Amino acid sequence: MCCGQNRQMQRAAMSSVRTPGPPHVPMRVSFINQGTTPVTVRGPVTGVEYRFDRPGARVEVDSRDRILLASLRQLRQIA
Numbered sequence: 001m002c003c004g005q006n007r008q009m010q011r012a013a014m015s016s017v018r019t020p021g022p023p024h025v026p027m028r029v030s031f032i033n034q035g036t037t038p039v040t041v042r043g044p045v046t047g048v049e050y051r052f053d054r055p056g057a058r059v060e061v062d063s064r065d066r067i068l069l070a071s072l073r074q075l076r077q078i079a
Helices: 003-015 063-070
Strands: 028-033 039-042 049-052 058-062 075-078
Touching: 028 049, 028 063, 049 058, 058 063, 063 075
Parallel strands: none
Antiparallel strands: 028 058, 028 075, 039 049
C-alpha cells in the first residue's frame, strides 16, 4: 500500500469518528385512561411501567413508547 492510500484510509477513519452530543432528552406526551378500570402498560422501548390507577387518570409517557399506548382502546393521547 502506498503512502497516498494510507492517508486516504486515515481521513476516512477520522471522518467516521463522531463526537458525543448532548444526552437524549425524551419528549413527554400525556395519556388519559378513558376506560372503566385501572390500566398498567410496560413501554416497549423504555421498559417503563405506566400505571393509570383509575378511570380519568392522566400519565406522562415517554414519546418513544407512544405508539403502543395509542393503540390501546382505553387510553387516549391528550394535548
